[in-house]
Amino acid sequence: MEREESENENLVNHLELMLENAGLPEESWAKEQCIYRVRRHKFRQQNEAASIPRIVSIGPFHRGHKRLETMQELKLGYLKSFLEGSGLALECCISKLKEWETNIRRCYAENIQLSSDEFVMMILIDAGFIIEHFIRYYDLETWAKRDPLFLKPWLAEDVLHDLILIENQIPFFVLKRIFKLASAEDDTGSLPSFLHITFKYFSRFNKQDLPPDGVKLQHFTDLLRTFCLPPSERLPKREINRVNYLRTTSELMEAGLVFESSPNKCLLELEFQKGVLRMPCFEVSDITEVLMGNIAAFEQAHYPTETYIVDYLKFLGFMINTEKDVDALVGKGIIAILFGDSNEVATMVSLLSSNHNQQYINSDYLHVYDHLNKFYENPLHKYKANLIRDYFSTPRKTTISIAVVVLLLLIFVQSICSVLSVL
Numbered sequence: 001m002e003r004e005e006s007e008n009e010n011l012v013n014h015l016e017l018m019l020e021n022a023g024l025p026e027e028s029w030a031k032e033q034c035i036y037r038v039r040r041h042k043f044r045q046q047n048e049a050a051s052i053p054r055i056v057s058i059g060p061f062h063r064g065h066k067r068l069e070t071m072q073e074l075k076l077g078y079l080k081s082f083l084e085g086s087g088l089a090l091e092c093c094i095s096k097l098k099e100w101e102t103n104i105r106r107c108y109a110e111n112i113q114l115s116s117d118e119f120v121m122m123i124l125i126d127a128g129f130i131i132e133h134f135i136r137y138y139d140l141e142t143w144a145k146r147d148p149l150f151l152k153p154w155l156a157e158d159v160l161h162d163l164i165l166i167e168n169q170i171p172f173f174v175l176k177r178i179f180k181l182a183s184a185e186d187d188t189g190s191l192p193s194f195l196h197i198t199f200k201y202f203s204r205f206n207k208q209d210l211p212p213d214g215v216k217l218q219h220f221t222d223l224l225r226t227f228c229l230p231p232s233e234r235l236p237k238r239e240i241n242r243v244n245y246l247r248t249t250s251e252l253m254e255a256g257l258v259f260e261s262s263p264n265k266c267l268l269e270l271e272f273q274k275g276v277l278r279m280p281c282f283e284v285s286d287i288t289e290v291l292m293g294n295i296a297a298f299e300q301a302h303y304p305t306e307t308y309i310v311d312y313l314k315f316l317g318f319m320i321n322t323e324k325d326v327d328a329l330v331g332k333g334i335i336a337i338l339f340g341d342s343n344e345v346a347t348m349v350s351l352l353s354s355n356h357n358q359q360y361i362n363s364d365y366l367h368v369y370d371h372l373n374k375f376y377e378n379p380l381h382k383y384k385a386n387l388i389r390d391y392f393s394t395p396r397k398t399t400i401s402i403a404v405v406v407l408l409l410l411i412f413v414q415s416i417c418s419v420l421s422v423l
Contacts, residue, residue, distance in 0.1 A: 032106040037109070055158045056068060059122075059126060061167045075126065103173075104119075104123060127178050165294055179194035206227045207265045221294055222298065225298065228295065242359075246319065257275060259328070259332040262279055265280065268309070268311070279334045282316070284338060289348050293352055300358070317349055320350070325346065
């Protein structure tokens with residue numbers, strides 16, 4: 001009995017010590033977090049390539065993976081070129097990064113198990129690589145025929161792919177500050193701000209031609225989300241609500257709904273009016289799943305009450321169930337397939353729209369959902385949809401239905417003729 005009490009006392013003392021050292025993260029620290037691992041294991045199972053870098057590791061989450069080590073020498077070469085080209089001293093960079101280290105670490109949503117020297121060295125090499133790569137892209141005419149990445153366009157595309165990933169980021173303020181230090185040493189003034197240079201690098205995603213002035217971002221994934229959003233003054237309110245269903249594109253078309261492509265460059269802005277749904281064109285390329293998947297993952301982790309991209313993906317997921325739905329939207333100019341086929345697009349949309357939990361929803365979308373469901377449930381529209389589904393949904397059914405109608409008409413005419421002959 002005494003032995004049992006002694007063991008319990010040891011356990012109590014051990015837990016008390018643990019509880020003394022325990023505590024929730026400081027509120028300010030939690031607010032600074034902006035770089036996350038993709039939370040859901042299912043996301044990785046669906047498409048591992050959508051969340052893992054192909055050739056280059058940026059930041060701590062994928063550091064040390066053997067598959068990515070071959071780029072380390074190139075990253076060092078870019079850092080050397082950046083320092084030599086700007087005249088920025090290595091000692092200055094290290095000193096500044098040591099000053100910023102605590103704030104940089106706080107940007108990662110987990111404790112980074114690296115010593116101070118290891119962490120600073122990693123950040124400097126990655127930052128130097130990104131800045132030099134972006135500078136060369138900005139002056140592509142000069143570098144196109146001698147840069148090792150631009151000489152192999154597929155390699156440059158892989159780097160772009162990896163810089164989109166939410167797990168593969170360093171804070172933007174680090175890049176901006178180091179670039180500013182270099183600009184102070186370089187008195188030629190030949191380059192704009194690093195934000196302008198970044199906008200040019202990702203310009204293919206900036207469909208709305210947003211200007212860089214006034215844009216604030218945490219990192220590249222955050223910038224790509226900003227490119228998708230409408231201007232702040234047009235951001236809809238959000239409501240605590242949940243949508244459980246919406247009819248597919250094919251079903252809505254059968255009920256008489258008209259789909260039209262909208263000239264609006266903001267992908268998220270949908271418009272329903274008098275039986276017509278207008279949607280901006282959604283271009284599907286080889287990078288779309290990676291782009292939208294990582295933006296959605298970041299949005300859920302960092303903007304849980306402002307999941308505008310997730311709202312759009314869930315709406316698209318309701319609208320598209322099979323390749324037939326994709327083909328219908330392609331025919332209306334609402335989807336443009338630049339890579340893959342209709343079946344692959346349907347699968348991609350299903351993956352992107354699933355597995356998201358959200359309490360808040362775009363209030364404008366709630367109105368669209370409500371109008372579309374009411375349109376379909378209208379008895380006249382519903383009867384039309386049932387008629388088309390039961391008798392005209394396939395070429396075979398259509399042929400049989402027409403044959404039956406013609407036969408009935410012939411029987412009716414014959415009956416009239418018989419009655420008239422008797423009279």
